[in-house]
Amino acid sequence: MSQQSSNHEPNSLKPLQFGGLSIWPPIIQAPMAGYTGSVFREIQRENGCAYCYTEMVSAKGLIFGGDDSEEILFHTPGDRPLAVQLFGEDPEFVAKAARKVLDPSYGGFEAIDLNMGCPARKVTSPGSGGGLLKDLPRAIDMVRAVKEASGVPVTVKTRLGWDRSQDPCEIASALAEAGADMLVIHGRTVSQGFSGSADWDSIYRVAECVSIPVVGNGDITSAEEAVSKANSGRLAGVMVGRAILGNPFFFAQCLDLLRGQEKREYSTAEKMAVAIDHFRRAIERRGPRRGLLEMRKQLAFYLRGVKGASKLRDRINHESNPEGVIRILEEAAQS
Ligand SMILES: Cc1cc2nc3c(=O)[nH]c(=O)nc-3n(C[C@H](O)[C@H](O)[C@H](O)COP(=O)(O)O)c2cc1C
Numbered sequence: 339m340s341q342q343s344s345n346h347e348p349n350s351l352k353p354l355q356f357g358g359l360s361i362w363p364p365i366i367q368a369p370m371a372g373y374t375g376s377v378f379r380e381i382q383r384e385n386g387c388a389y390c391y392t393e394m395v396s397a398k399g400l401i402f403g404g405d406d407s408e409e410i411l412f413h414t415p416g417d418r419p420l421a422v423q424l425f426g427e428d429p430e431f432v433a434k435a436a437r438k439v440l441d442p443s444y445g446g447f448e449a450i451d452l453n454m455g456c457p458a459r460k461v462t463s464p465g466s467g468g469g470l471l472k473d474l475p476r477a478i479d480m481v482r483a484v485k486e487a488s489g490v491p492v493t494v495k496t497r498l499g500w501d502r503s504q505d506p507c508e509i510a511s512a513l514a515e516a517g518a519d520m521l522v523i524h525g526r527t528v529s530q531g532f533s534g535s536a537d538w539d540s541i542y543r544v545a546e547c548v549s550i551p552v553v554g555n556g557d558i559t560s561a562e563e564a565v566s567k568a569n570s571g572r573l574a575g576v577m578v579g580r581a582i583l584g585n586p587f588f589f590a591q592c593l594d595l596l597r598g599q600e601k602r603e604y605s606t607a608e609k610m611a612v613a614i615d616h617f618r619r620a621i622e623r624r625g626p627r628r629g630l631l632e633m634r635k636q637l638a639f640y641l642r643g644v645k646g647a648s649k650l651r652d653r654i655n656h657e658s659n660p661e662g663v664i665r666i667l668e669e670a671a672q673s
Pocket residue numbers: 368369370371372373393394423453455456495524555556557558577578579580581
């Protein structure tokens with residue numbers, strides 16, 4: 339199966355290609371738990387994002403139920419191509435979750451991504467997420483088991499190692515040999531968490547060690563930086579996380595640059611119009627109470643850089659009526 343993103347156009351920048359998928363531009367959305375749900379992804383796609391990930395889903399939660407896995411997996415038919423990201427410690431269990439998630443009742447996914455980078459202690463201590471890097475044979479077994487179970491491309495999102503004592507090339511080569519179709523490397527170690535800065539030289543070196551596509555990730559803050567790193571000729575693509583929070587125009591600006599145009603700047607009013615749209619859709623999909631709670635943190639990002647942002651955030655956090663929140667955002671649009 340070959341799937342082409344609809345906005346592909348002639349450009350020297352090659353699409354990101356793996357497992358029969360072809361993604362252009364090769365600048366993709368990072369999974370972010372608590373943020374990158376279905377409405378967020380819709381907004382990003384409408385503004386030029388060609389490939390998205392779900393938030394990470396617990397294999398155990400998926401099999402045993404009782405957590406929010408089902409909600410995380412929800413996506414609309416237009417939200418494609420989409421990777422579902424799984425985490426867990428036991429290869430056979432994660433493979434079982436992969437089989438389950440690919441049941442057509444979940445709406446379909448183009449790829450299974452395995453989380454081998456999350457540094458949260460509750461994830462690493464049982465040996466999942468970044469904890470898998472402390473037990474490479476288990477990480478390898480997981481890739482093999484999920485490949486065998488799934489029939490869709492299997493990708494891995496990982497880091498440069500558990501700590502600096504590990505050789506990132508050794509990790510990447512082992513994952514590639516186990517059958518991973520693509521790797522995303524966040525240029526930090528798991529022990530580092532989010533401290534320090536992403537080490538792009540090490541990401542580039544990893545890309546030289548393996549023959550599968552490598553996507554670089556970490557600390558990209560602007561469309562210029564995303565395009566220049568994607569254009570470096572050293573990577574198959576780049577992934578952007580925090581810089582797209584509350585910033586719906588990031589991918590549109592990347593497309594401007596890729597087309598050789600000036601990057602369009604957007605006014606506060608334009609940004610608030612998207613924030614209101616995002617908010618309304620979240621309320622509709624999640625209901626007023628959940629929608630409002632979930633949107634508070636998203637709106638805090640939308641308000642970054644807006645005049646009087648901290649007061650506006652405070653007012654939103656104390657507003658329990660969705661129409662009241664919209665009025666505050668309309669007010670922000672005037673600033
Ligand atoms: C709030 C938040 C939630 C995240 N959740 C996930 C996740 O579910 N799965 C994952 O692989 N990475 C997760 N990450 C890591 C990001 O995908 C990304 O690797 C990291 O933020 C570095 O990229 P950036 O500097 O562009 O943000 C999360 C990061 C943040 C800030």
